[in-house]
């Protein structure tokens with residue numbers, strides 16, 4: 001399967017394993033975690049909350065299935081590597097899989113996974129009762145000069161997507177990033193979420209190369225697709 005466009009999947013992690021929601025036996029169920037690699041299992045093991053652990057494992061199982069389909073290997077055989085960190089050169093930079101660029105974001109019960117032929121970044125955040133008051137103190141750190149803070153969470157998510165696409169992550173201040181510039185350059189768009197999720201989640205996806213955004217497809221039909229609350233094939 002060729003990945004001409006950026007594809008984004010939005011997944012309800014609690015819908016994938018309803019029987020195990022709220023139980024602590026899940027992480028111990030090696031069948032669930034067996035397709036994860038040592039680094040993923042180690043990270044899952046460090047999550048104290050059973051709910052977090054289960055959601056982490058589910059997100060990475062779905063990620064591996066999507067990458068496996070794209071690369072043509074079994075989910076457990078997908079090799080996920082980390083590029084060198086742009087700040088320190090350490091092995092914790094942008095993750096990459098064999099020949100496929102991807103980005104994963106988790107918020108609450110949801111995960112968003114972007115796959116494509118060019119480096120991409122996706123970010124989702126659950127809209128919470130704490131917003132926007134909780135975000136207000138971050139305002140100056142998020143907004144570039146002249147930017148509106150009307151929907152600070154949406155701005156946050158767009159910038160996070162841009163910084164994840166380039167691999168800059170936390171190494172570059174958000175206030176240096178211009179959403180308007182990225183939109184003009186055609187490298188950023190908001191996720192077109194299903195109606196049922198639109199009020200609960202905000203999300204954006206970014207790419208590093210505008211020329212590749214619509215590879216093989218005109219703007220009207222290419223771009224973000226396969227948005228679903230459950231991945232295909234989920235039982």
Ligand SMILES: [Zn+2]
Nearest residue numbers: 085087088090
């Ligand atoms: Zn580093």
